[in-house]
Amino acid sequence: MEVAMSSSSTAGIPAVPGDPDGTKALAGAEALAGTKAPAGAEAPDVTVVVAVREDGRPRLGRCLASLAGQTIGAARIEVLVTGGPPQSPPDGAGPAPSHAPHAPPHDQPWASSGAARSPSPADLGAVGRTDTANQALERVRGRYLFFLDAADLLGREALARLVHAADSKGHDVVYAKTAASGAAVFARTRHRVPLGEPGLAWELSAAKLFRREPLLRHGLRFAEDVPVGLAEQAFTLEALFRARRVAVLADYDYRFAGGAATGPVRRSGPEARNSPAALAAAAAEPGGLEGLLRGTAAAMAVTARFTGPGPLGDGFRLRHFAHECDVLTGPAFLKAPEPERRRVFAGVRRLVADHLGDAVLAGLRPGLRLRFSYVRAGDQAGLVSVLRYEAGHGAPPLRTDLVSADWRRTGAARRTLVVTARTPLPHLGALGTGPVRLTGCPEAGRVLLRPASGGAGTEIEVRIPAEAFPAGRTRIGLSTALLGTEHTAAVAPGTAPRQAHALRGLRPYRLDVSPDGGDGLVVAVLPVGLPVGLPVGLRRTERA
Template sequence: MTKPLVSVIVPVFDGRDTVGRALESVFAQTLPAEEVEVIVVDDGSTDGTSELLDELARTRDGLDVVHQPNSGGSGAPRNRGLERASGRFVFFLDADDRLGPEALERMTATAERNGTDIVLGKQVGTGGRKVPKVFGRTIERTHVLDPDCDLFPRMSMASLQLFRRSLIERAGLRFTEGVLSHEDQLFTAGAYLNAAGVSVLADYDCYFWDARADGTSSTQLGGAPPAEVHAIAGQAMALVAEHTEPGETREKLLYRYLLLEVFVLLEQRYLDSTGEERDTLLKGCRELLENWLTPTLLERYGPRHRVLGDCLTHGLDEELAEILRFHRSGRRPAIHLENGRAFLEYPCFRDSAAAIPDACYESGAVLALRHDLLGVAWEDDGLVITGNVLLGDVYEGTLVLDLVLEDESGGLHRVSCEARPAARADEGLAAAYTATVVPGQVSLPDGRWTFRVEAAIEGHILSAPVTKPRGMALPHAALAETETGWRLVRPLPPRGRGPLVLDVGGALTTADLRDVEVGLDADGRLRVSCEPPPA
């Protein structure tokens, strides 16, 4: 008997309402039916799932149903499925999810074409499920140990992918049994580290990943306890270390584990835990940091997680709780600017008792300068620009503002702004300004000059484009006497929203004329009168 191309393994526990739909998505695949083997392992269901599966097996060729006592997680039923699988490839499908009709055909073709051992097909979240942002483009062949591959830190470790069965057997891969979550961490990590190559199929919706509406999946209910999570994470990190040398590649792969199983786990569980549970959580987090956190790996994390890491490694439990409470509150930390550096003011910043290093709070994030244009008008021989700026999340310091004009060749002209002292607003430092551009004095070469506002504060230089809002009327063109003669100077755009531009030396158009009157004089001749651009 010819062996199937792909074995689809479906673990199920009390999935009567969803498993039929999942299986129908397999039966509807565009691959010939004889090339698809379906193995469903019922993990001690009590809701009628067992009977439903037996009935389906009687009417469906290629459907193998296995019953076993409940094992406490998806690991054991997946392993039983692997023992019975005979396909060249194996795909793991959860009983509440489904496949796109061409998924298996496209993924197996991708693997065969590229000689890759794993194909990560595009996953689509349904019911509020979030999926990893790794499907921006199709990647024919890569490997997580390649210097330019960023897949491992960003992907999910869920095994809902296509694997070449020879890889699974060669590397001795199996799922962790008896845990409510993280059962596929070691399997998937081992597969990616041992694979000859990996493909990402991003141009077809392969897998529809559902979040149960009743919130009863094991991960939705909280998953495995921290001690089990940390034990698995420690083994996974050791596996990474076996396949890498100390340095950038190893740290790039280890990053995900400390992020998710230390910092995020603390944010999710610490404040709601008490007593022994809290002690166990802290113990596991500290052990992972002691074993795997290096100074250069710490630098890869954002300020909040660096601060949490310092609290963990130095036994600052009260400070740890304070920072976690701040994060849970949803408040944004203020930004402290000093000598060209920026620090996020999470709790205990420069608290002498805690002595958490400034480097933990330092942020490389781009500061946000917001600009609102309020008015543009000719006054005497100058174009007067008025507006407001807001430096978000910064509440201390002195803003020095310039209006900068830049032409298409990169030429610059700077005009100092008259600004009222910055005031502390709800969102940060706010300042109103006025700047006057006198074309006759600055001798701007002909061309189009785009405006932006530049702000200097505590060693930082920030800029924001000056954008004309929709509905704002701009003044007409004016004539300016320059060193090279008279020039027409016109603010743009006349209509709609867009960057504020000063057009110097352009041709006169009818739009530049005001108070145009057309009529016949006493002799019947056409007479046109208008107000020319002001000088």
């Protein structure tokens, strides 16, 4: 198929008269509903499924006109207008591009050069109407499917270019660049893209070209009990995993995400559904948090079905833990009613147990690793404590400070080294003493954890009997290890050496503890009255 390519994707995007509530466009679609190709006619090249949501109704006419003006020819397009993907609360998932995609200004002359008139929805040869995207999947005739929101527009050559790329290279799924998208996956055009390609997992909306045959052969459908954006993710994930070949086309502005016809550009369409703000807003609605959990679990289940342990699956799992699970364990969780909190916490804990491995952990920001530490431990109160700290101060720093080290009398001639430390991590005691680790003499130390006095955080106390230290010099340290994160306690500046005396058997010993100049302490156990031949340097060091 020969395709003539122009340099401007906005050329020929038609302007149509205003339709404030979408009534005219919807009426036109209804009038054409059920229109069928003549008997014996070839199947259209592409079926475009146009989802009509409230924000898209006023701009449906412009969307249909942009389809009528496609250079592939209206006769090669089938259009199915749906009432939107399956019913659900406001929704979304996926990273926002660096700046909002947008439609060209409404007063730009979009008509084709030399055209007698701008295309209109009436120029489309086959338009049908269904209630849902799943009903549309049962009726499609095109060799390819492209999903579009009614608020969006297509560049004039979009469908011709997409179909040509799929036909010439054998692609089953084609990513198409949205105007002004800053997504990393659209840095350049690639064919036969491996699924592990960086950025691919972060663009999972259904605004792509799909080959119809594998979709129908494998019975792909949109989940009807999860938010729209998550239903799109699960659908797109399965299509990707079943695809023979995948392409990313970044050489053209294929789609213009819907914006208001006048005034400042606002985001809409898949980009809006997939933005962090949309996720958070949806989660804050009644039942929204549980809807997000169901959708995230459904998407992760698809990845688990098609990938085993390793980098491929981890790339997709990282996307879900870094984005959807961030919202699931974020401020919306803190504001949810307690019964909903319990259900969501249990659901996220299952996701963590089933899908969160070390490689995924390493890719998460420290604050999320901390949250998932409490989730994995089954400590809902601890997660709430972390979120309350975040609300007032930001994410708790992964830091532990050694506050003091001194010898405490525990008998007539016995001493115990007591080391105290403090971390801003709240509710650490609920995780048990496992997160606190000693180096130097770990088998002898006893660790006590308690809420910090006078503010958020946890106080750590370590008690080590003097008898546990061998004669001579021993370096000891303390670290706090949580899920995927370990940090060494730092000695506070100005910490003074401390000294005491004790007996070992009948022989008196001097006990010293002092900073080692780094992140640890030096404990020196020396007999009183050192032999004359002891090196001067050792004398000096052990008395420091």
